Amino acid sequence: MTIDQKKFDGLIALALEEDLPAGDVTTEAIVPPRLPASAVFLAKEKGVLAGLEIAARVMGAVDPEIKLLNPKEDGYLFSPGEVLAEVSGSAASILKAERTALNFLQRLSGIATLTRSFVEAVKGTRAAILDTRKTTAGWRALEKYAVRVGGGRNHRMSLSDMVLIKDNHIRIAGGITAALKKAKEKAASGLKIEIEATNLQEVKEALEGGADIIMLDNMELEMIRQAVELVSGQRPLEVSGKVNLSTVRDLALTGVDFISVGALTHSFRSVDISLEFI
Numbered sequence: 001m002t003i004d005q006k007k008f009d010g011l012i013a014l015a016l017e018e019d020l021p022a023g024d025v026t027t028e029a030i031v032p033p034r035l036p037a038s039a040v041f042l043a044k045e046k047g048v049l050a051g052l053e054i055a056a057r058v059m060g061a062v063d064p065e066i067k068l069l070n071p072k073e074d075g076y077l078f079s080p081g082e083v084l085a086e087v088s089g090s091a092a093s094i095l096k097a098e099r100t101a102l103n104f105l106q107r108l109s110g111i112a113t114l115t116r117s118f119v120e121a122v123k124g125t126r127a128a129i130l131d132t133r134k135t136t137a138g139w140r141a142l143e144k145y146a147v148r149v150g151g152g153r154n155h156r157m158s159l160s161d162m163v164l165i166k167d168n169h170i171r172i173a174g175g176i177t178a179a180l181k182k183a184k185e186k187a188a189s190g191l192k193i194e195i196e197a198t199n200l201q202e203v204k205e206a207l208e209g210g211a212d213i214i215m216l217d218n219m220e221l222e223m224i225r226q227a228v229e230l231v232s233g234q235r236p237l238e239v240s241g242k243v244n245l246s247t248v249r250d251l252a253l254t255g256v257d258f259i260s261v262g263a264l265t266h267s268f269r270s271v272d273i274s275l276e277f278i
Contacts, residue, residue, distance in 0.1 A: 015100045055102070162192045162194060200230060207235060214227075218242055
């Protein structure tokens with residue numbers, strides 16, 4: 001799986017400026033500037049690889065002569081002790097890039113790894129795992145890329161992508177029917193309209209109002225099952241709320257089409273990957 005790396009050069013530059021505002025005073029005091037070296041990205045635990053190309057781009061921004069050799073591809077399932085890529089170049093340059101490169105690699109691999117866990121948990125059902133907009137400012141495209149690497153699917157990239165009518169919109173509009181009517185009148189042609197429902201009456205109202213997708217928000221399992229039966233495949237159904245690795249399979253077995261999981265991008269744990277000189 002590839003990604004347009006150039007679009008993240010600004011983010012990389014910001015990260016390096018944050019870490020090297022006046023250089024790396026430790027390395028510059030101790031390490032000869034042209035000392036050649038080799039290192040490896042080393043997995044310390046099991047995980048799904050994501051962001052190695054970005055880590056390489058970080059290193060290239062510090063020193064274009066740093067080379068990444070024999071890299072594993074994003075999406076690769078690695079085990080503890082595996083070498084994910086070899087690095088060759090100036091020891092000083094590699095040290096200056098190390099932390100920032102690892103920040104990208106560890107975080108994105110953490111998202112991909114958590115996503116893969118959710119995807120595996122619903123295997124054999126019809127449900128697809130979706131992400132949300134609960135992302136880190138400036139990192140959204142990267143974090144959503146990592147979700148795709150882990151086997152998940154992207155929901156909206158931004159507020160501009162689709163009409164998603166939630167509880168506060170419904171309150172302001174005066175109800176589900178009124179909100180859907182206004183959305184259909186004013187939204188640009190071609191935009192899908194999804195609306196949140198919290199009970200069966202609201203599901204019925206959303207269905208009759210012509211929503212393209214109905215989000216079942218924070219419903220109990222039995223009510224979700226009843227909503228699936230009520231809709232009978234006329235519209236895709238998305239579950240949101242109360243989703244974790246302990247609950248996701250039961251939610252998927254109700255027959256819904258999508259399960260959105262905010263935790264993919266706000267509650268992941270960075271994977272332990274190190275850079276070791278050899």
